[in-house]
Amino acid sequence: MSAHAHNPAVLHHFADAEQQKESATLGMWLFLATEVLLFAGLFLVYTLFRWKVPYVWVKESYLLGITLGGINTAVLICSSLTMALGVHAAQEGKKKALIGWLLATMLLGATFLGVKAIEYHEHWEHHKVPGLNFTYTVPYDNAHPYKVPEQQVFHFLYFCMTGIHGLHMVAGLSILTVIAIMAYRDKFSTTYYTPVEMAGLYWHFVDIVWVFLFPLLYLTGNHYTGGH
Amino acid sequence: MTPENALPKEHYLNHGYGWKSWLLTTDHKRIAWLYLVSITLMFFLGGFAAFLIRLQLLTPQGEILRNDTYNKMFTMHGVVMIFFFLIPSIPATLGNFLVPLMVGAKDLAFPKINLISWYIFIIGALYVLWIILSGGLETGWTFYTPYSTSYSTSNVTAATLGVFVLGFSSILTGLNFIVTIHKMRAPGMTWFRMPLLLWALYATSLIQILATPVLAITMVLVAVERFAGVGIFDPALGGDPILYQHMFWFYSHPAVYIMILPGMGVISEVISCFARKRVFGYKFVAVSSLMIAVFGFLVWGHHMYVSGMSPYAGMTFSLISYLVAVPSAVKTFNWTATLYKGSVSYDTPMLYVLGFLGLFMVGGLTGLFLASMGLDQHLHDTYFVIAHFHFIMVGGAVMAYFAGIHFWWPKMTGRMYPEAWGRLSAMILFIGFILTFFPQFILGYMGMPRRYSVYVPEFQTLNVLSTAGSTILAVGYVMPLVYMLWSLKYGEIAPANPWRAKGLEWEATGPIPAWDNFPVTPTVTEDAYNYPQRPVAEIERERAAGRAEGRMPELASGD
């Protein structure tokens, strides 16, 4: 009971700050394990079709190009660094640095989404949006002269994977906004900065997903030289 | 006759009265009640659909429902009973109520997330219900492709998104339990001192966290595929329907353990109390829960033997399916050994447990029939599967749920339920259950397929038996609803520990827990179920004397 008086950040059902922090960390990691399995389903579909129709995967991936995807990869890695530096600043109790790094992370995150939007727009212009605006590349190639339905599947998966990843980015940005406001209102101290850490874990996780998406979606066709 | 003690002045139920004190509560005990009320409604809704199905099958030509209405009914029955009742049943009601009490904590690790999980549940459930009732859904609870993605004209898209949302309620409950069990145990509560219900709920939570997201993403893919007309699962569009089955059963096989594992935990609690003995082979029973959870992830292919899966994969899945029976058998043997030379008393919760033991054994063993590839060629998609599944889920999980509700009712409400009515309903349920579902084994073996609204006249006798049984079953379910509600107001005031059971939830909290459970954090100094070793004859003598004086049965067995 007396512990409550010392630290207002400790909720009443926890014995002490240590227990609260450990619970939050474990809870966050369990949540991330859930997220891993959520994306696992998408990766399974991806892998299975790539195994079934590798030539479609190579060629359709080639159509995506690597420039914008590459830029976005770099942007996200930078944002992971700024996020890590933000947590570091929180650990040392440097309020201004913390807010600065959080804003930098958010800016990079927004940049990512902006580039993504440009990409989506390009796909629309190139008629590569399954269900809404899709044109098959016909004839496909010498070995497979007719239109192959898996072409759509590739782009469908591309939109599912990057779309769900994008939604996670939006969620991450919202979380960081809240954290930044909390930091501005002096909610954190050198002994209590768990929310910053948890937001960091989430942000890095979203980055990790992209680390896999980039080679799987964009680089698969990078060696393709056949032209259309 | 009536115990002298009255209810304490202030407890968690009268801590506040307004609707806000319920709908915005973060108290795990009140959230348990929110769930209890919600899933009870769902249970009777799902039961109503089942009753219509049985009525339809009374005659070979089925005069009651149109064919598509029949399809919608069995889909509603399946979806409501599995996703809205069985999955949350024991974890979200008894689990929410008991986990913090059993570990000696003030609340779950994340009380707000606990409340959010109920809101996700109720919003998802009402949404799916509205969809089912407004337009209907006729894919069966399995949403098999390509029917669900390309051909069904019912509300599949909306329903799958609803199931997606519901999944997160289950995930959040599991997450809360795991963190609470890891981080919030009272001093002295080591892993091997934990009640077996906690072991079971821990194992359940692992499945909820690791399997549910795969179902969630599969549902999203089905919905988006319907929307975009792209074939991930529809072979006509280049897709792969067996891939859907892999992803669906990756969740849905482990999900049957989400439904039965908590029930097994309840059985362990009740059986040791009413046999006045420590559960035989405690450590084996504890670890077998984890074994079931992990092995349960490796066997999903036994639902797909006739789907066109590779026979080599089929053999692998078949072999592992046999292996997963081992930990379940370990539990059943150990429960039986617990009864051996125990001083058994036959109060309502124990009657349900005995019902569980018999029915679960039949259900489990017939599961082995279905796990063998050859036999499954004949039995797949017949009423044999229906009977097997209901023996496990109704004979097992629901029986255990009722055992648990009766067992902890005095602690949850501070009042006793009427014992005589309890015993009567337990027996009616058992008889009704056997009559309903045993004929279905025979029907299935004779070749009656599931999910058809008509059948050949030769099957009528057994179908009539089954329908007759289901009316008895219905009576058996309505009775507890009535007398439990009655006991809320008129039941005898319960003593703090009416069963003289062991466990923190009985010892430290008084007749009915206060708002924050424990005034002082308890310290655990002994193993679970540490019932004093006394000669059986002595306990029996005291019991008889107590009964003669008109005391409540179990109070007589003073340890």
Place this chain on the structure above:
Amino acid sequence: MSSAHHVVPLRIYFTIFFLLIVLTGFTVFISKFDFGVMNLPVALSIAIVKATLIMLFFMHVKYSSRLTQLFVLSGFFFMGILFFFTFCDYLTRAWN
């Protein structure tokens, strides 16, 4: 008392960042070459190394409790189960 309060020196963060950028360049470079069926393993290996670096250092898994490390692994372990048994089926289909 607990490793959870571990403050990682800034130098490590910058080193990891540098490695991540280099590995990204490397994966783009190597994807120019066609290794046939090995394309996916090569790309995945590099991605796994990157992800591991992020988890170990940016997400402090290296300094976390055994329990946390166990749960980090569990997610990937069960993902492995999903892949393993699904491909058990598909890779042995050509039986006739």
